[in-house]
Amino acid sequence: MDLKLIQRLIAMMKRAGVAELDVEDPATGLKVRVVREGAPGTSSAPVVHVLQGGGGPAPVHGGYAPAPGSAPAPVAAEPAKPAQQGTPFQSPMVGTFYRAGGPDAEPFASVGTRVGPETTVCIIEAMKVMNEIKAETSGEVVAVLVENGEPVEFGQPLFLIKP
Amino acid sequence: MDLKLIQRLIAMMKRAGVAELDVEDPATGLKVRVVREGAPGTSSAPVVHVLQGGGGPAPVHGGYAPAPGSAPAPVAAEPAKPAQQGTPFQSPMVGTFYRAGGPDAEPFASVGTRVGPETTVCIIEAMKVMNEIKAETSGEVVAVLVENGEPVEFGQPLFLIKP
Amino acid sequence: MFRRVLIANRGEIAQRIIRACRELGVETVAVYSTADADAVYLRQADETICIGPGPSAKSYLSIPAIIAAAEVADADAIHPGYGFLSENEHFAEVCRSCKISFIGPEPETIAKLGDKVAARELARAAGVPIVPGSDGPVEDEAKATLVAQKLGYPIMIKAAAGGGGRGMRIARNEPSLVTGFHAARSEAQAAFGDGTVYLEKFVENPRHIEVQILADKHGNIVHLGERDCSIQRRHQKLIEESPSPSLTPEMRARICESAVKVARQANYTNAGTVEFLLGRDGNYYFIEVNARIQVEHPVTELVTGIDLIQQQLLVASGEKLAFEQKDIQFRGHAIECRINAEDPDKDFQPSPGKIDLFVPPGGPGVRLDSHCYSGYRIPPNYDSMIGKLLVHRPRRDLAIRTMLRALDEFVIEGPKTTIPLQRNVLSHPDFRAGDHDTGFVERYYGHHPAIPVARGEAR
């Protein structure tokens, strides 16, 4: 089960002040329901119910942010299709992910873009520096896994690239 | 590995003030070496080395009496022979085990004795009461596993009886 | 001091007693049933003896098995812990006749305090307030009605031999008194073999305040302050704390002095607890004495710095108390949560079974008394307690925060636990304000309300 995904959802809800959230991903069969407790006190903790593959409800112990470790699931701008296959292209650094060189510029890489080792696929900003990230492989982008402007961590899959 | 046996050895040594002990049981291939620490202070703890079946020395963490649970090994008046087979007859109570009705009396049961359900096989003394223990089965005693006058606990094998 | 102590109990309290013995340099004999054979705490004992099968009646409640174990192990004292044989005067007598020291009060004291009517009389004789009541057994319906009219409703009908809410009824008017009287009698007869009942004025939504007592065999008695155990669910304590947020220093002094008076009147020795109800009006009433160590004793250990189990061993072996009342200092605030393996979604039914992962909380201000670990299987034969989580911090508000932090850290995968309920209580504004009573849990979280009786039962 992808705990990192749930952690992200909870963090998003917390920042946006969202009390309840239902997610159903037909691609993976994952159903997530998150209800945060009423008062935003020091120890308010989310109540998380996860249904996976139609199984019974499995309440997760309250008060924990789930464990990290696994890579985030493909929940992004272009939802993953069941038939998609490709190699995950992982972020080489922590920072903010940008798909294009500027607000009005075309994205470096979208679904269908063919890339080579030297092709810039995105920019990751860290400490005010814009780092151009190269594909380092050849193939076709079959999925973009991160939204423009979203923070990414080391090792996080950014694209799926089919060789 | 029979931890209960080692615990017993340590307890025996402690009471008898024995500093070092080597046991080698050719029947099971078990070799035990116990060295107690010098001063009998509050936290003196035995150092135990156990070699089983010719394996390398496995030092047991100092300061613990080993876990109970498994039945004691056959270390007794009549050492178990490799070919012996029989059903363990377990003690129905805590107390002191006696093989005979008195100091000069014949033992109720020895190796080779044939017993029936109503045959008294031993006496267990508890709270000054001499409890005659019946075999509750028919067969032949093939091993006596406890010394006369030794304390026994609930569930401890006393005899092996071959039906 | 004793040379070799047999521990006639299991689980966390057996472990707790082993710890105290080890620190005093006393050898330990741990007895166990086959259901507890794999428990890791047994490794800490100098000797272990299997005394019987899983069911308590054939092991931890079997006097012959325990005495026989003490004899073969050559133990010179027995610590009964709490529950099981701890308040069984017959067991204490057998120990005495076998020349084994029973670590607790004398059998006569246990017997006297175990009879609720006698205990009430004793408190009255000591000049300690008791709940107004029938001044003795009530034999028939007519007398019950008369007494009730004099005291005024609501009225509590209680079994003299009672405990655990059995043989107890509340009557808010005469018809319910009549029904309740007969029901309580037959329930008490069935449960305790003794149908004697008495009446008491019913104190609505009181606090449960109890005072820890320690007495040696030389006439010295001290109190170690109070514990507030008002957070209960069906007479089962869930959260205990010290000091009580509802006592002024002057009230504390009076109630603690009352507890010492009761103990003195009873010729009490060893550790014990005197329980009181505290009304909303500030009046307090004696209820009963628990003639043994209690589950929640570590709360008092934290605020006083005194090791109660070690003290039990010391005074039982005849030593004088090494301190007087004036030497006892109270520091900071302590809270205990009893973590039970119970399923809140199934009306708090016990949820025994294997603990797949057990990651206890730790760090500053945290104490855990637990015999559990990853892979431990909670046997279905006994109570469902996983452990006692305690915090000690300079102030109550800080202690609550630390407890919430510790509860959040506690990973127990496998059985369901009471942790979510305890988190809720600790987060509740009324609890945080110290404004709660024994009806709190049923009022806010009780989907299945039980008799709202202010009795911290059994332990």
Add this chain to the structure above:
Amino acid sequence: MFRRVLIANRGEIAQRIIRACRELGVETVAVYSTADADAVYLRQADETICIGPGPSAKSYLSIPAIIAAAEVADADAIHPGYGFLSENEHFAEVCRSCKISFIGPEPETIAKLGDKVAARELARAAGVPIVPGSDGPVEDEAKATLVAQKLGYPIMIKAAAGGGGRGMRIARNEPSLVTGFHAARSEAQAAFGDGTVYLEKFVENPRHIEVQILADKHGNIVHLGERDCSIQRRHQKLIEESPSPSLTPEMRARICESAVKVARQANYTNAGTVEFLLGRDGNYYFIEVNARIQVEHPVTELVTGIDLIQQQLLVASGEKLAFEQKDIQFRGHAIECRINAEDPDKDFQPSPGKIDLFVPPGGPGVRLDSHCYSGYRIPPNYDSMIGKLLVHRPRRDLAIRTMLRALDEFVIEGPKTTIPLQRNVLSHPDFRAGDHDTGFVERYYGHHPAIPVARGEAR
């Protein structure tokens, strides 16, 4: 107070900082390397961010990775813990330039105290005794010989930028001084990129005494008493305690006052430790300041009741200290054992790997700070600490007994640990009498003696 703190560390100290933040109601961002991805303590953080692969240089020591994580997580402060970047003035400067609060002293203070020669000068200026020495760098062999003749042998040659015993030599006569001088210089050059060395009189078999300091940004400085860390093995502290059994109240007052003077002279803010050598003759000498929280800080927390990590957060956010020197009370005796995954049979080599069963000790007087649990795999990339086991009891002899009991209870199946060595030390009559020094472990248990230098290194 800060809204969101990033913790630039791992393991038990990361967990410790998360605990403090949670109790203060501050959000936490835990960064981690791929080697720590499965650690359970990460669950307690509000957000976690993977910052790089296992090797420290690419994760916990990578300033760009940590700052980037703080930026994307929108943290307003960074707690560096101990080790890694905690005493890196450049990191503290980058934090300042990025408008992120660094929870520790100012970069200038870190830089000054990091230079051993400058720190010595500072102590001298504050009127605090220092080990007689060269009064600055010694450039050549001739000057070294001259200084040594004046001070008298034995002499210690030390690297100005040194630490961890590197660039350190002891000379007991002139020939060994000449050899040692050149060896220390080239070792220091290779290790720190700075070959500057200085000379000091070598104090034989001293005590290691350190004083905990806490200072706010408003000029208030208090000390929280001393810790005795004399039980070391190759400059690695094994057992720490407070109070020190070798200080009289009068000596304690003087040494603690000296520590405050040093801190004031350095314009110190936040938590820090001033280290001293205490000779057998009762003279003490300043050695250095550790400009960060230390591994053994809980020892001081236990005897003072003050949460040092919470205090670090409070003073870093600009709050005034809520207490003065006279408000700080010292209670009882605390001991810490650092439980490391090391193999005593293989010269204490780290013994990383999976912990098959982890049953921590508990009960009265015991605190454990550990990030480990059954099934945890100790990564080979970092230090080998499993946890810090602490006890707090009214007296030193009682604390030793409780520690022995707790060490015996501790079940760690899988890696080898330092527990057997610590049991031995705690059982040794000299240690029990408080008659030990920094040479104790090597003297009694050191089959492979290292330089017997009285420096509690690094943490």
